[in-house]
Amino acid sequence: MSGVPILEVIDLHAAYGRIEVLRGVNLRVPKGAVVALLGPNGAGKSTLLKVISGQMEQTSGDIHMAGVHVTGAKPDDLAQLGLTTIPEGRSVFPNLTVEENLLLMSYAGVSADQVFETAYAYFPRLHERRYQLAGTLSGGEQQMLALARALTSDPALLLLDELSMGLAPLIVEELYDTVGRIAATGVSILVVEQFAQTALKIADHAAVMTGGRVVATGEPNEIEAIMADIVLGGAA
Numbered sequence: 701m702s703g704v705p706i707l708e709v710i711d712l713h714a715a716y717g718r719i720e721v722l723r724g725v726n727l728r729v730p731k732g733a734v735v736a737l738l739g740p741n742g743a744g745k746s747t748l749l750k751v752i753s754g755q756m757e758q759t760s761g762d763i764h765m766a767g768v769h770v771t772g773a774k775p776d777d778l779a780q781l782g783l784t785t786i787p788e789g790r791s792v793f794p795n796l797t798v799e800e801n802l803l804l805m806s807y808a809g810v811s812a813d814q815v816f817e818t819a820y821a822y823f824p825r826l827h828e829r830r831y832q833l834a835g836t837l838s839g840g841e842q843q844m845l846a847l848a849r850a851l852t853s854d855p856a857l858l859l860l861d862e863l864s865m866g867l868a869p870l871i872v873e874e875l876y877d878t879v880g881r882i883a884a885t886g887v888s889i890l891v892v893e894q895f896a897q898t899a900l901k902i903a904d905h906a907a908v909m910t911g912g913r914v915v916a917t918g919e920p921n922e923i924e925a926i927m928a929d930i931v932l933g934g935a936a
């Protein structure tokens with residue numbers, strides 16, 4: 701069974717109304733691997749994550765998680781299987797404190813103490829800021845909180861959409877160091893990024909999406925070398 705990927709997407713199509721934006725996506729995330737999914741604006745990266753995470757219906761194609769056919773599964777069922785998603789944009793509750801944001805995660809059958817312990821071990825800065833409203837944190841700290849929340853669910857597969865959006869390069873590096881540490885504990889990760897170099901540094905494999913399809917896959921260094929050509933080539 702060791703060869704069964706944690707995620708396999710086969711010929712996936714999806715549309716907004718009559719406009720098809722996923723046009724036959726094939727993608728595979730091996731167990732325990734970090735896969736970077738790169739590509740220009742509008743390529744369909746976020747749409748792909750929405751379909752994988754059950755927030756949007758596909759029109760055709762298949763999704764398997766750890767060998768289980770999950771096409772059309774509800775977000776709750778996917779969570780049971782170990783899928784956790786951090787969507788594009790800030791996904792914390794701005795009017796709640798750091799601690800309250802974390803406490804909301806304790807309803808999943810995990811105690812508040814366990815939640816705090818996991819979160820603060822990865823991000824000591826969140827401990828310092830625990831009584832602060834999440835909306836008043838820096839952008840980087842908000843993403844740390846989003847990651848901390850995601851980790852409390854003990855995911856098998858983590859989907860990350862543009863963690864770096866709007867953040868300074870140094871903060872992005874720091875966040876990705878942590879993503880690398882999370883991966884080292886055995887969590888499989890599919891990371892969508894436009895900040896190609898930072899994501900490629902921690903990736904085991906990379907894929908490039910343009911125009912609703914994965915148009916290249918390979919080792920991070922191979923993809924880094926051809927990335928500019930693909931994107932400038934305007935295949936999207």
Ligand SMILES: Nc1ncnc2c1ncn2[C@@H]1O[C@H](COP(=O)(O)OP(=O)(O)OP(=O)(O)O)[C@@H](O)[C@H]1O
Binds near residue numbers: 716743748894
């Ligand atoms: N809610 C929506 N309704 C209609 N069209 C949409 C919607 N969301 C996205 N689209 C369109 O679908 C296409 C793919 O968008 P998507 O957000 O998946 O791309 P992306 O690769 O994540 O881009 P970005 O790098 O800008 O985040 C784009 O043409 C976009 O305009």
Ligand SMILES: [Mg+2]
Binds near residue numbers: 746788
């Ligand atoms: Mg996007």
